Amino acid sequence: MTEKKQIILRTEQLKAFYILEMHGTQKIVKAVNDVDLTIYENEIYGIAGESGCGKSTLLKALFNDFVPPLRLVSGKLYYRIDWEKEIDVTTLSPEELRQLRMEYISYIPQGSMSALNPVLKLKETYKDFIGSHLGDQSREEIFELAYKQIQTLGLPKNILDLYPHQLSGGMRQRVTIALASLLKPRIMIGDEPTTALDVVVQRGVIQMLKTIQENFKNTIILVTHDMGVHANIADRIGIMYAGKIVEEGTTEQIFGDPRHPYTQFLINSLPKFGDKNVRHSVPGSPPSLADLPTGCPFHPRCPHVMEICTQQVPEFSYPDEHHKVACWLHSAPQAAIGEGKHE
Ligand SMILES: Nc1ncnc2c1ncn2[C@@H]1O[C@H](COP(=O)(O)OP(=O)(O)OP(=O)(O)O)[C@@H](O)[C@H]1O
Ligand SMILES: [Mg+2]
DSSP: OOSOOOEEEEEEEEEEEEEEEETTEEEEEEEEEEEOOEEETTOEEEEEOOTTSSHHHHHHHHTTOOOTTEEEEEEEEEEEEETTEEEEGGGSOHHHHHHHBTTTEEEEOTTGGGOSOTTSOHHHHHHHHHHHHHOSOOHHHHHHHHHHHHHHTTOOGGGGGSOGGGSOHHHHHHHHHHHHHTTOOSEEEEESTTTTSOHHHHHHHHHHHHHHHHHHOOEEEEEOSOHHHHHHHOSEEEEEETTEEEEEEEHHHHHHSOOSHHHHHHHHTSOOTTOOSOOOOOSSOOOOTTSOOSSSTTGGGOTTOOGGGGTSOOOEEEEETTEEEEOGGGSOHHHHHHHHTOO
8 A cells, every 4th residue: 555546436425224114114224324435446445344234235335236225315426437537426327337337347246156047057157248248249259258267267167168056166156256357347346255165265266356356457345254354355444333434444454453442353353373262252232223322333332432432423533544443532532522512
């Protein structure tokens, strides 16, 4: 993160809620709640957090994929498609969006390795995929493109003649990633691509993502709850809690100098080589996103809770370049309490 990089995707106070109508009452699940993200070209940005904190919803929002009951409530989402200017993609037509997808930004959804069509050989899946995005191409051209990519990514050559069920889980996941990278998108979004794979297979998938990013010099936004995977692959990490990014920094900052008590719990729960002490997971359980506590959403579980934490959502403070944290321990609570007192 020393050289200056171009911004490729940016959000401003993004709010994406599930709005459910039930028996005449409305339930609002605040899954993405005021998120400001700035993602640079040619980086791997990791998003971490416990189950249900809104990671997948954030990725759907970044892909501009708002399917009811999910709604974009407020905020902005910009892509830098053209180096001259950013485009607010929430204003694009469905056709304009379709063109951006897979070519500018691709998305590997959670559990997608089981999404390959089971009755088609992979070469037919490639053909359908290429046909729907690149229009009329001959079978030879399509297979040449497919074979070339498979070779570049180090996948076995015969793979195109196989059906998905003939592949191991790890190989299926690699094929899904290969398809998502086929049109060399500037941004790839991956939702838990290594989850449900054993550690050795995970390593292969991580290596493949790194190879893609190095070859194409593109950007990967990667969600996983596994901090070990982030340590291996991410350049920067955003820690998500209850729909918010509560800390962000380079991988070195997050692991070497975690500031938010929640981040500290996540890091301390990682097993360490040779350490026989019992690892503690985060105490308590996450709040319901339909009924958030007042103030800092982490305060009911926080060992350092102060009065202000129960009253006001903390603003970001910036302990170092690239590093930001939303926690009253770092935001001069005395001053904030003073300010909150004018009546
Ligand atoms: N279609 C939906 N309708 C209503 N609520 C939903 C829907 N999908 C997700 N949610 C809720 O939104 C919140 C965030 O879910 P999300 O799937 O984004 O979390 P996550 O961090 O990806 O979790 P996991 O690690 O388990 O994949 C959760 O409370 C979830 O129950
Ligand atoms: Mg998820």
